[in-house]
Amino acid sequence: MKLKVYTYRLSQPSRAVLIFCKLNGIDFEEITVDLIKRQHLSPEFKEINPMRQVPTIVDGDFKLFESHAILRYLACAFPGVADHWYPTDHIKRAKIDSVLDWHHSNLRHGAVTFLQNTVFAPVLGIQPNPHVAAEAEKKLSASLEKIETFWLQENEQFLLGNTQPSIADLSLVCEIMQLEVLDEEDRNRILGPHKKVQQWIEDTKLATRPHFEEIHRLLFEVKAKLQEQRLLGANTETEFGL
Amino acid sequence: MKLKVYTYRLSQPSRAVLIFCKLNGIDFEEITVDLIKRQHLSPEFKEINPMRQVPTIVDGDFKLFESHAILRYLACAFPGVADHWYPTDHIKRAKIDSVLDWHHSNLRHGAVTFLQNTVFAPVLGIQPNPHVAAEAEKKLSASLEKIETFWLQENEQFLLGNTQPSIADLSLVCEIMQLEVLDEEDRNRILGPHKKVQQWIEDTKLATRPHFEEIHRLLFEVKAKLQEQRLLGANTETEFGL
Numbered sequence A, B: 001m002k003l004k005v006y007t008y009r010l011s012q013p014s015r016a017v018l019i020f021c022k023l024n025g026i027d028f029e030e031i032t033v034d035l036i037k038r039q040h041l042s043p044e045f046k047e048i049n050p051m052r053q054v055p056t057i058v059d060g061d062f063k064l065f066e067s068h069a070i071l072r073y074l075a076c077a078f079p080g081v082a083d084h085w086y087p088t089d090h091i092k093r094a095k096i097d098s099v100l101d102w103h104h105s106n107l108r109h110g111a112v113t114f115l116q117n118t119v120f121a122p123v124l125g126i127q128p129n130p131h132v133a134a135e136a137e138k139k140l141s142a143s144l145e146k147i148e149t150f151w152l153q154e155n156e157q158f159l160l161g162n163t164q165p166s167i168a169d170l171s172l173v174c175e176i177m178q179l180e181v182l183d184e185e186d187r188n189r190i191l192g193p194h195k196k197v198q199q200w201i202e203d204t205k206l207a208t209r210p211h212f213e214e215i216h217r218l219l220f221e222v223k224a225k226l227q228e229q230r231l232l233g234a235n236t237e238t239e240f241g242l
Helices: A012-023 A043-048 A067-077 A090-116 A130-151 A167-181 A184-191 A195-207 A211-232 B012-023 B043-048 B067-077 B090-116 B130-151 B167-181 B184-191 B195-207 B211-232
Strands: A003-007 A028-032 A056-059 A062-065 B003-007 B028-032 B056-059 B062-065
Touching: A003 A012, A012 A067, A012 A167, A012 A211, A056 A067, A062 A067, A062 B090, A067 A167, A067 B090, A090 A130, A090 A167, A090 B062, A090 B067, A090 B090, A130 A184, A130 A195, A167 A184, A167 A195, A167 A211, A195 A211, B003 B012, B012 B067, B012 B167, B012 B211, B056 B067, B062 B067, B067 B167, B090 B130, B090 B167, B130 B184, B130 B195, B167 B184, B167 B195, B167 B211, B195 B211
Parallel strands: A003 A028, B003 B028
Antiparallel strands: A003 A056, A056 A062, B003 B056, B056 B062
C-alpha cells in the first residue's frame, strides 16, 4: 500500500516532509488537510492523528506524526535515500539530531510564536499580543544568530560543515521560509543581518530544486495576496481567506 | 578516554542522561556545572558547549549537547545497552522519536515556563509573569492529559504500550519530577487528576532504581528547603541559595 502523507503546504514541517519524499523518489499519496478550513479538527482526521497535527504519515498500518520523527523514519525505512540526509554513522547522526532537537525550543518556537502574534493572528482568531511578539522576535533573532555563528561556522554550504544537505537543513530552512509572509520591513529587520543564513537558504533551494519551489508555491501565493492587501490597506481579518 | 558528562542534577534532562549512563553500565566521569553559580557562563564551559547548556557530553573529540540527541547517541554507540531503550526496529524507534519530539513543545515547554514563572523566578532573577504562568499551566496540564489518554493508552506500564522503559519514559518522567519543587497545592492541582501518569512515574522509578533515587536526591533536598522556607514564611528570593 502506498505511503500516505497528510499535509498542508502552508505548514512548514509539512513542506519539509513533502520535499524530502519527492527528492528521494518515495512513492506517496499527498492528502491535504486544510488547517484554515479546520479540516484537522474533523472526526476522520482524528482517527488518523488524535493530536490533530500535520504532517502525519500512514505507512501500511503504521501512523506517525512529528515531522522530525517522520523524516528520520523515511530516511531509515525507505531504500534509496542517500546517506547524507541522515547518516548511519553514529557521530554524524548525533550531530544532526542535536540540530533537530535544538530547533524545537529555539528557531521553531521563536518563528511560530512571532507569526502567530503578527500575520497569522487574524486567521487563527486570536488577539495578537505585542509583548509576546517582541519576546518571540528576540528568540527568533537569537536563533538565526546561532545558526549564523555556530551551526554554519565551518564555511561549508550546509549545517555542521556538511557539503550535502541533511534533514536538519531541510527542516530549518522550511521553518525560515515561513517568514516570507511577513511584510518586507519586518522580514528585512529579522533576516537582514544574517548573510550566511541567507546564502544557506539559497544553497538549500538549489540542492532541492525543482521540488523546493513547487512545494513552496502556495506560500508565495499567500505572500502575494497579503502584500496586495497591505497596499490596499484592506482589513486583513476579513480578507485573508484563501 | 572515559566519557565526560557535564551535568547539573537540578536540571531534568541532565538527570535523564545520568540515570541512563548508570543503568547501562556506561563508564563516565560526571562533571558538575552549577547553573545557580552561573558556571555554565564560564569561558571554560563555553569551549565545551558554546550554547552553554547542560547536559553536554564529550566522547573523545566529539562534543554533543541536547539531551535527546545524547540519549540516542549513547544507546547506539555504546555496546551493551538493551534494545528496549531505543530499538533498532524502524517502527518502534520512530514511535519513540515521535514522543521525544512531541515533548519539546508540549510537556517541556509547559513545565519549564511554569516553573520559571513561579518557584524559579527569584533564582533566575526574573520577574514572574502570572499571565505567562497561567498559560504555561494550561499547556502543562494539556500535556499531562495527552500522556494519560494517548501515550499511555495501551494499559501497559510504559509509554506507547511498551512493557519496558525507553529513553522517552526516562526523559519525560525526569521532566515531571521537576514539579516536586512546587508547593503541595500547585502540585496536587496539576498532577492530581492524572492517575495513570502517577502510576507510570512510580513504574519508571522502580524500573530504574536505585539510580533514579540517587540522582534525584539533590532535587528532594531543594524541595525540603523550599518547604521549610514556605513554613517559615521566609523570603524565597534571599533564602533559596543551596
